[in-house]
Amino acid sequence: GGVSYHDFSGHKGTINTGDVQWLTAGRGVVHAEVPAGQGVQRGINVWINLSAEDKMVEPMYQDLASHDIPTAGEGGVSVKVIAGECLDARSPIRPRTPALCLDVALRPGARLRQHVPRGWSACAYVIDGEAVFGGATASASAGARTLVVFGGDGDCVDVRAEEGHAVAGARVMLVAARPHGETVVRDGPFVMNSREELEQAREDFRHRRNGFEMADGWTSDHAATAVVR
Known part of the structure; x- marks a missing residue:
């Protein structure tokens, strides 16, 4: 499709x-x-x-075919880098607002620690499977079709796939961007500052x-x- x-x-x-x-x-x-x-x-x-x-x-399009999206992987983690950088891959997409957009596939038990600049807004959407966010001291799991919103006081996102006989891994969309610190006023498709x-x-x-x-x-x-x- x-x-x-x-x-x-x-x-x-x-x-x-x-x-x-x-x-x-x-x-x-x-x-x-x-x-x-x-x-x-x-x-x-x-x-x-x-x-x-x-x-x-002026409006601008940047199209990227699937076979042209940079990919990187290690230890059961495979990442399509749509915007920004991850592991050793960097996207050719150049957003006006500095941003990170990753399509992350994790095998059961696999883990990714992704750097996110401190102060950026960040969220993750679990597309499939069960993902665990956080480290050894604090963590939370989220199932498919769940949006996870992070605080802006850290400098990385830690995500891993649950491990078990009935688990097939997880697929997560990770998005982060630098906030502008400006007033946002919106109505329908129109988004302005006043x-x-x-x-x-x-x-x-x-x-x-x-x-x-x-x-x-x-x-x-x-x-x-x-x-x-």
Whole structure:
């Protein structure tokens, strides 16, 4: 399976199984996304806030096919490095906001200690299996489809897969990013730093200006699912 996408600037294509699309929405983009292929499809959509100085940059796509995603592994751990660095692998994705995004697969009993800069916001989503977070003094387990949010006072994330006869390991998405320390005001797809900026963005979209000019009269191949970011 996959996802087909199309936006008002003509950028279009299909993200297939294991591929990544990193979209910097910036001043705004209108696009459409629909499932491609048959059967049940799963995907993860992560939003990372832009700083005030980057809010109005031009939209940009960075596509990464599955076979081009850097991978690293050791001791029963396999990591796809979507953004940032892990072990000896570094992603070519260059986020506007410094960020880390890892797709981590752990065999039963395997462990990963991943450095995260102190003060960054960090979370982990358990995709499959059972994962244990923390070290010898304090730990907590989380099952599939569980989001774990970490405090910002540490400098690493410690995760391992449960070990046992009925355990098949774990798969975890680890995401971290540097906070901006700025006010966040959001409404639907619009995310700004003040109520005034938010209303201005809505007006710009409504009147097709300040970046939304190409939305005027645009019709997508997937018009029924067109959304604003």
